[in-house]
Amino acid sequence: MRAGNQPEHGRQVAIYLLAVFIVVVVLGVAIGLIGSIDHKLKQSAEQQAITFTEQTAGNVADRAYIVQQAIGAFEVQSTDPAAVVPALAGMTKSFGLAGAAFTDMNGEGLDEKGEPFSVSQLTQPETALSRAEESFSNTFQLKDGRHVRMAQRPLYIDEQQVGALFVQIPLSLFSMPVDLDMFDGRGYFLLFDSASGEILVKPTDRTDVPVEDGETIYGFLEKSSQPTDFEGMPAGGGLEALRTAVASGQTGLGVSLIDGKQSYVCVAPVGRGSWSVCNIVPVANVRAEASSVLTAFQAIFLMVVLCFAGVLVITLNAYRKSMTERTVSMKARLYKALSDSLDMAVNLYCPDDGTVTPIVAKAARITGYSMPELISDPSVPDNLRLSDEGRTLLERLRAGQQNEIAHGTFSFTFQGTGEPRWTSYATAPLCYDGKFQVLVALQDVTTEKELEESMKDAMMAAEAANHAKSEFLSRMSHEMRTPLNAIFGMQQVMRMHPGDVEKVDASLYKIGLASDQLLNLINDVLDIAKIESGKMTLSSEPFRLSSLEEHAIAVIGPQCEQKGQTFEVKGAQDEEVFVGDFKRLCQLLINLLTNSVKYTDEGGSIRMTVSVRPVSTALYRCVTFVVADTGIGMSDEFKEHLFEPFMMEGRSNAQGTGLGMPIVKNIVAMMGGYIHVDTAMGQGTTFTIAVNLRVALDSERLEFEQAERVKAEEEAAARGKDAASGEDEGGAAGVGTPALPSSALSDEVRRVASRRVPGRGLGVGSAGTGSSAANADEELLCGARILLAEDNDLNAEIACELLGARGLLLERAQNGQEACDMFDRSPIDYYDAVLMDVQMPLLNGYEATRSIRALPRPDATSVPIVAMSANAFAEDERASAESGMNAHLSKPINVGKVISCLAREVRRRQAGGRGATGGDAEAVE
Template identity: 35%
Template sequence: MARTYQMLKHSRIDGQNFYGTIAVISAIVFAVVYSAVFIFSAFTLNKNLDIHDKYPLEITSNSHEMRKNISHMEVALGRLTSDTSAKNIRLVKQELAKGKNEVEKNLTYLASNFLGPPENVTDIKTALKELYSRQDKVLSMAAGNASLNDYIYGEMAKYYVDVDRKILKIVDFTKIKRREIAEKSAFFVYFSIVVSVSLLLLIVGLALLLQRRAARNFRERQFHDNILRIIAENVENVFILFNSRSGMVEYVSHNAKRILGIDYRDLRQTPQQLSDLCVSEDANPVSEMLGVHSLKEPVTHEVRLKNPISGKVCWMLASLYPVREKADDFGDRYILVISDLTEIRKTQEVLKDALVNAQNANNAKSTFLSRMSHEIRTPMNAIIGMTAIATTALNDRSKIENCLSKIAFSSRHLMMLINDVLDMSKIESGKLTLTYEPFELSDLISNIGSIIYPQAAFKKQEFEINVNVSHECLTGDVLRTNQILINILSNAVKFTPEKGHIRLRIEEMKKRFDSRVWLRFTISDDGCGMSAEFIEKIFTPFEQETRTTRLVEGTGLGMPITGNLVTLMDGAINVQSEVDKGSIFTVDIGFGTSGEKHSRQRLDIEKLKILVVDDDMDTCEHTALILDRMGMSAEWVMSGNDAIAKVVDAHSGRDDYDVVFIDWKMPEMDGIETTRQIRKKLGPDTLIIIISAYDWSDIEKEAREAGADAFISKPMLSSSIYQTLVSVSYKTHSPIHERNIDKVLADKRILVAEDNDLNQEIMTELLKQAGAKVDIAKDGIEVVNKFANSFPETYDLILMDIQMPYCDGYEATKAIRCLDRHDAKSIPVIAMTANVFASDIAASKAAGMNGHLGKPVDMDLLYRTIAGQLEKMEYES
């Protein structure tokens, strides 16, 4: 070696070449050693990491998967403790077979890949074999209807525990194995670092002998650093490196297929495919970029490329970067970076749409204010104008009455407008809440009838309600349901001509996988109908049909409120209509169920013999079905003559009917005449109840003279039938609306809590006109003190304002209810307030109030509500 060294030293090779040669040889030797160490360490680390990453994860995953499958088998077997039917046994067998199949898959993987003692896997196989045997035994016992509870949760449990323990043993071994592999890997890491640092120091020592080569290497490093910088700036994009001089593509990133739909190998061989993807009506910028020969600064273009796999056209950003050794070089190589702009474009479109929506919302607000200004000013103008006219005609009674009538109409219209706007505003702001309280369907129907029947009668229309339900005691928001139906029915009355027909049908629907009671409300009419164009925007605020036949006073908010309420109640609404042929609205709403409200201990209605008389077969059959469900024996006929014959035959056989329900309106012989004939032949023993569509006040006197005992409204439900029978049995008073309200209110002492002087004057005057005596309290504290300082039963009823100084109506009512006197708990308290939302009504009820009236007060409703509460007090006493 020394001789060789001397020969090289004294050769013609100069000193620089000599040391350079030595440096090169040394560098090669060090590089070979470094490479060998690095390759050895890399392979060792790769092997250890492969085992470290895959082996523990897969073994542990399969072990836990096996535990989970065995747990599912245990749960499936446990179902036999409560059900040993053949069907359930078959289902359990299927579950066990499925679980066994999955466990065997896991076990097969463990047997092939577990690096620990083979006996660990063998132990699991043995334990599983014993477990399967025991499971088969349990299935045999179940087939024999044996008691399995103790055996499954006692004897069988230890076999599941044994299998689980042996599986966990493999998991524990896997953890130990993973730790050992990690320790070995750490050693090779440290070893590689030490060797690498040592060799690096030696190579740095030789760097001084490689000046020229170092300079060249420096330029090469700049070249690669430039490439890496560009790539780093465009992560998750497609990179294409090509040589413009040779026309060859040197590199294509592997994500080309995912982004562009072309495999990177194909794109590298034929780069022209990229320009073929370009969707452009003019120039092809991609093709121009691929053919560039001289470029100093980067260029970018937004292009549309069509993915050949998905066929989807996406927006892309194509950026071309020159790779140069010097700043003033043109360079031979270029990097083409393609970025997907689709999501950015979508975001831009969303922002653009949001801007448009915001502008539309702003325009809608302006339109709303303009429309509301017009809507409010119209009735206000009428009120102010009619008031001015009335003041100039104080001596003309007829003219004053005409003005007051128009003022009242405009006031009601203004109130309706305000209520609709408040409802709409609360719905759109998300502040409208629903209440879920028990109610009876008969009460809902009665309330609807009391509003719609008079409207229909005024226009000489026929209004009919048909009901076919099994559940009458429901839970839900009855106020909102009533509002929905009243809105639709009121429109039906408005847009149906005189002598038209309006029908409300209520039927119960069956829905799978839903425990609620779903009712379908179908409102049909034969009115003017609607055009197809208007139906599409019927639920849009302020939209109204412009045809002459539909120019009826309204706000254009009724149907939007109705649609929103139905949606809020998780229901559905459908509209079918044809011009000049009528409309059909279908509303589906789900309700909860509640227990039957009426106890039948008070009246033994079972085994009563009932005869139903009505000329409509559907009514007869439906009523008979209800009576049968209530435990009564029901028969029916369809004419007065048949009814008389039936009653006489039953009397002759000494098997009289206990009750006879007779429809008022029947052909040939109406209900009153039929009643009169039955009384002539049988006398007063049999109860006779007249069936009327709604208001029987016009025929009450004649019917009672003919021998009728009571009246009942259609549709007849079990609750209304029961109440009617109770009222007849106990000889209670007739319904409120049949009574003279003045007589009910006469000499009744009413305490009114009201802080507004004008409202005090109005309430005092109107209640005195009805015969009542009135005391006024100006705030909540005063009303409590007046009641507390009075003798018991001094006051018959309290009208309570809500918003009052010092103490509001809620707190005042609670204070009264807490007083230590017997009438504090029973005196009726009625809220009289401008707070009219459902949440306000619920708050009144929670405070202990008996009713809730909205301001401005409808006096007819006020009188009826007061009379109803007073009569209820008389009945309960």
């Protein structure tokens, strides 16, 4: 019996030994595979930490580059710090800077708030003025606790240094969000100086071990826990390895115990300047997904080992069957684990039988169709609007022609949303289950593709903007140098002939013409800039169409007479009072008429027609202006670009900036009207403009007519005074509009010219009256005491010289506060008027005016206060009125206009008229 049982026992022993051997082998393989997978996942986790740190460094570099580009692109066109303040404020706001300032070569200037700034205030070494060198200071702390670095840059005009730019860059610009979302919101970001190790940007989230001001990265890590095992760093280990990696500009990764957790410590150079970033991320957060996958693998292999033990206990057949079932289950779980961990679709496709074996079944999520539908359904390419590369891929898969490894990208339209998407693919032929199959992997790369496209668009936009800037500067340089050349040339002629009075007078006249041309160019450029930035606003004031016609005749009539042209005006025959922007309408018509004069030869004719018709909207009328000439006309090609800035056809020798027509177009658009151009080469040009203007309400009309009567009475009183003093009404014209010979005017022009509307002194043939009125104004102001508030010494000298020569007595205040003090200390009615600059230190012109008006003395509300400022826009005039000023004069000053304005306000005061109480300041041009 025993002998009979020995073979059976031997077989059992053999089976047990075989089972043990198999179990040992399986365990060994499982442990080895798990170890290999763990190693790979560890490498992947480390690579994620390194990649994220390098991306963070790149983000900091990009921010630093943007700030450096902003500083490097900053230019000035004036040495006046006040003129640079808006640009400083704009740069500070746009880029989140802590502060910015501009100084002249003496080290004095203004910051972005318009407050005084001096290099003597600097706590950092100054290089931009003394050595004309750009520099970045060490980190220092502002009063509000922010840590900043000072950037210095010399500034030039025409290759000559005129000053320097000082910018405070807050290091908080380079901080990361509170939590690093890539790793479950756990981790810290630090920015430090590579050379000194000083921490520049602390973690936004509080660490268990606090980071002190001025502390180095090495000191922080040493306090937290001595770092060890710095893989990928030079030999030396620990902090020394960290120092070596930072010093050599390399990316390094190590493991350290931070805040009680094993954490990756990764450093990477920023690449711009001497900065590096350090990311500290708990290992468990980086490897959270890897741990799940590893646990799944361990569970699977444990179940496999248990299956082996169970099969051996039952029977070999059951064991084999169980093994087969377990293997299938293992594959399913493996595929599921892969599907959960990978953001891509992975499938095996057999061209011979058309079967698809999903490994990671995410094709439907990526494309909207499963992999079997993509390959078998012929309508899919059309439904998806698949690109040619995608169609080719499907055709090669169906035909079994994918015999080599291939990869690429195709685009399609996603069915669910209709949005365009991009997918990258990779195919590899292989033999599996005894059949030829193709491994197909798909991954959604829409985000990456859109980022790439947006970067291309941004680059193209930047190049276009740079080209437009260069083109603009080139045109502006040419247009500004032309009148400047005339000014410099005539100045040299005067120096060569100091005793030739006639030549000096002629040169001064030409210098005046060139100065007017330069001023017009600057005004046009400012108008275009305000229009394009959306800051131009239209004012609403009562006026008559006849005033527009008179203004056009006064300005264009002499030009037509000089060129021997016929100028016809057909008025609207409408004395209705309208409400609108009278100044912009004048600008619009003068631009059109001036163009007609320039591009019409001698002997030609120019016609302006104004008509009014009712519209469906109550209280509104459609006013149509037609300006026609018999000039050279325009080609069809140029007509398409007529309203683009700086566009000139070049068929005429007429000078211009090419800005008049764009301004006309935009004014018409802002008024809600339309403009039509009818032209042909050699056949003249006709502009038709139609705008809807509101008819004044009864209260507005009555107030306007009252103002007309008051103005007419003032003019009549002035003329009567002149007659009483024996003035010659036919004196030489020196101030008013030149009289036009009747040969240059049509009957309609003479009719409109003779129609004098009270309140608008723009008639034709008024030279003698203008001259006597000017004499009366000077006689009235002779000995008048004027308080001049002007902070610029040169401007003050010019004003004192010009006005003093007319008999006025000027006393100067160097700022708004001094002007208030001088007025307050003066006797009652000591000053006859105040000329107030707007931009001044301590108190600006608006604040000073309000302070004077608020003084408890009887002349504080009656004394005329006139703004005399370089701010020349409609909103500046409104601001002057709101502050309590009587009128607004724009620089450069015209002494005739200043005298006329002061005389008018003094007469009002003598007649017991109102002082300025806000909201009624008059703009004088």
